[in-house]
Amino acid sequence: MATVVxxxxxxxxxxxxxxxxxxxxxxxxxxxxxxxxxxxxxGDAPDDLAEGETVVDRRRTEMAGSVSVIGTHRVVWLGYADSGMTGWAQNDHEESFFRADLEEAAARVAEVLREESADVVVGYDWHGGYGHPDHVKVHAVTKRAAELAxxxxxxxxxxxxxxxxxxxEALRASGADPGWDADDPMDDGNPIGTPEAELHWACDVSEWIDVKRAALEAHASQSDARELLSMPEPLxxxxxxxEYYLEPGRPAGMQHAWFLEEEGVVAESA
Known part of the structure; x- marks a missing residue:
């Protein structure tokens, strides 16, 4: 069995x-x-915050609900401040993740990898999926942490x-309008995600779709989560x-397979 971070x-x-x-x-x-x-x-500050309860308190409580549903064995909080979107004043907050020293942050993640004897670590693509400064920083920090570990x-x-x-395109053919296009510029000016030709893994998690939905429901205070949950269940x-992944250094071509089932993948990393 593997340990995946x-x-x-x-x-x-x-x-x-x-x-x-x-x-x-x-x-x-x-x-x-x-x-x-x-x-x-x-994140969003819900109207029902109790006296003395902060947004951070609520989000930690919601995270506890999410990981309970998923079955996650351990959660590690690095504790940096949310940097906000590109160009926001929060980018320059002294405690923001965006401003965090790369080597220091990567060393903290690498420590977790070593503690766990991690077989696999998963970060974000080069632009964090849609350009959010914190997501872009996760890419850099996780990649460096893997090198350090x-x-x-x-x-x-x-x-x-x-x-x-x-x-x-299918939605538009049915008469619906999604309101944006997959090739529109996102927060950093790049389109969302990664072209299919550059991906390596397409992992079928349909058997666990109810778990994914319940994990999102745990974050009910956040409008982004509520927006996704507003989608009809079949959609x-x-x-x-x-769920899609890149694996740098792997030969080109997207495999419709589970990345933990490939023969020898855990052994090769040991």
């Missing part, structure tokens, strides 16, 4: 991006560890831009039943 930027990113893979790994007997870079303090196999979660484009299943 997933590194995410904010509380709730695990639910929308890799909850299916995390739940599948847990179900198959692997150890799953989650590292959360920021405390999510610039010297052991784990390194993957990057992303979104399949071509699959999104095909889905939007949600079609959109989130496959």
């Amino acid at each position: 997933f590194v995410h930027a904010h509380p709730d990113d695990e639910s929308s991006q890799t909850a299916g893979s995390m739940a599948r790994a847990v179900a198959e007997g692997h150890r799953v560890v989650l590292v959360v870079a920021t405390n999510g303090d610039h 010297g052991r784990p196999r390194y993957l990057e979660v992303s979104m399949n831009r071509d699959a999104i484009r095909r889905a939007f 949600f299943a079609a959109a989130f039943g496959v």
Whole structure:
């Protein structure tokens, strides 16, 4: 069995991006560890905050619900401040993840990798999927942490831009308007995700789609989570039943397979 460490930027990113893979790994007997870079303090402040309760308190409580549903074995909070979107004043906050020293942050993640004797570590693609400064920083930090730890196999979660484009074309053919295009510039000016030709793994997590939805429901205070949950269940299943990964150094070509089932992958990283 393998130990897989997933590194995410904010509380709730695990639910929308890799909850299916995390739940599948847990179900198959692997150890799953989650590292959360920021405390999510610039997320939505719900109207029902109790006296003395902060947004950070609520998001930690919600994360506890999410990982309980998924079955995650350990959560590590790095505790950096949420950096906000590109160009926001929060980018320059002295405690923001965006401003964090790369080597220092990577060393903290590498320490977790060594503590866990991690076989696999999962970060984000080069532009964090959609250009959010904290997501871009997760890419740099996780990649460097894997180098420092010297052991784990390194993957990057992303979104399949071509699959999104095909889905939007189908919606438009049915008379619906998704309101944006897969090739529109995102937060950093680049289109969302990664072209299909550059991806390496398309992992079927449809059996765990209810877990993914329940993990999102745990983050009910956040409008992004509520927006995804507003999708009809069949559409949600079609959109989130496959999770996509890059594996730098792997030969080109997307495999419709589970990255933990490839013969020898864990042994090779040992």
